[in-house]
Amino acid sequence: MHGDSGLATSEPSETKLGGLPINSKLTWVVKLALAVGIIAWLCTGRLSFQSLANVSLSPELALLAAMLLAAMMLPAVRWYWLLRIQNIDASLWQAFKLTWAGYLAATILPGAAGGDLAKSLLVVRRNPTSRLRSLSTVVVDRLIGILSLLVLGAVAAALFLRSGQFDGLTGHLAWSTAGLLAAAILAVALTVSFATHPLVARFVPANLLQSMRESHHLYVNSKLGLLGCFGISLLSSLLTALSLVAADRVLGGSVDWSAGLLAGPMVVLANCLPITPGGIGVAEATSSELFGGFGSANGAEMMLVTRLLMVLMSLPALLGLLGGNPARISPNPHLERRSDESPTVASGAEDLSKAA
16 A cells, blocks of 8 residues: 645646646556556456446445545555654645645556656645655655555564464565665655755755755654654555455455555555556555465556555546636634744745645
8 A cells, every 4th residue: 555726727837737747648548558468368367347346335345445535544644744843834725635636646647656756746836945855744644654654564564473473475575665664764854864964065056955955954853753654654555455355355355454464555655656647457466466466366456446446536636637726725824933943944844834
């Protein structure tokens, strides 16, 4: 188990969804063709659109929608918290708008992580005097999200191990999760030590190095805040993973909820791979393979139902494409400048306040 009105504005210099940097149009077309090819392959026996056509309004569908909406809202709260840790004065509403813009972009750009690219561009343009600290919140936000998914999978693996169900697919998933979790922890450790390593000063310009160390200092002094962000992320990951099982219920399946805890995180991570636009096809194939091992015949369909609902819920971000100046959508109450805030931080916060 990622709208902002800033996607379009009357100013020509504003970032637009169609102007987001991607490798090339040809690369995007190739990845789109790959997504179509994977879906076509799934239709040979693993994916039935007839099952999707039979989905109707039901309590199970309402539960799925509620779980997905909560899972999509929590990352906005997490990112807002990270912005505050970095002394960037943005309202919770602004964090929601930019997060929703990321969700919308994630349906177009390669991999779900493409939403992070869109969100990075938007927040950096709105906060030009504190670009590195703004960008760091998106990177840390993604790292926390990945860690929470892997921790959730590791806990599920431990529970399966304790119950004696640790062979075949369960064992492969457990060891894969453990390996990825170790790699993620190593990546976080390297990221944390990078800003303060003596060798960095030899290759990084002085002004950039100072910004890196300021950002690092703010994170180090906000351990409790980061722990809170991780708790929010863990809840979001739990809801996202279990939403796949809820989708199976919508389709008339009966896969066990515990399967979602172990297989769900891997499906979500597969969806983040920048192989196809929005991870389309990749996540469906992964879901079909993994949940098929737990006895579900709806693996691809449950991921596709989940994806379609998330796309529908991200459509409010289109208001940003049609609504013009973002200032008309929501006023930003300017927070008072703190006494310990540097002029650079204050000016960056004011710029973000005015822009969004």
